[in-house]
Amino acid sequence: MFTSHKPVMETKDADKLLKDFFGEHKQEIQDNGFTRRVMRKLPEQADRSWIVWCFAFVGMVLSLMLGFSSGSLQAAISYLLQIPIYYLVGVIFCFPLVSTAGLLLAGNRRF
């Protein structure tokens, strides 16, 4: 196709030349509404979140049944009843605060 006037470069130099050339011409394309247009064109699909609830329900029922049959659930309840009510109320009120702080920390680490 071409008549070469210059000697062809060594493989290492040739590779570097190509990497530099394509590196120079590599571009990031701005979204400019592309993602929105794609999302608008996607066909509707059925909501399958019921699967999660279904599995959660079955899991809860199974664990309750196992807890009752092994007696560990009764033991846990009797243990909880021995704890002073103020401690339990304290734990219940602290839970949202602690979990929010945990989520915030996790979020900060991630981004």
Next chain:
Amino acid sequence: MSKTDDLRWVTQLTLLGDKSAFDKLTCKYQSPIRRFFLNLTMGDAPLSDDLAQETFIKAYLNINAFKGISGFSTWLYRIAYNVFYDSVRAQKHYADLDEHVVDCQHQTQNDFSAEKLDIYKAIKQLRREEQTAVLLFYIEDRTQNEIARIMNCPLGTVKTYLLKGKEKLNVYLTQAGYGN
């Protein structure tokens, strides 16, 4: 954002039908996929956007076929590759484009057209398979194994495409004064 995020979003989409997960995947991969098409179509921005859109819609519709053996990006490039070659077969469109037409299109459709002409001229020196392999290797940073999976051909064939592509590009770029 890592491959773990990709898998999480794919799982959210397949198990829960969560569309917002696909929104994140599209947002993450729109730039590389559109750039891949833009280079393959020698800078035809509207056409490359149409092809990219088709790629993402096909990915969404066939998301259950993604087995996670290769990465999501490799799988997406495979769809993009098929979409492009289906389009070429259907239209025989790009073979007839000459540089003048491409030049005009750039001037009206792309802000970055002037600097981009060199790359399209260089790519035009290659056969279509060589173009794909070279673009995936040098611009999209895919490994030779991934390119083989994307192009659905043996590794040896990819190596041959890359070698021939490199040889032709070297001669072209040296003559164009890039090696100096």
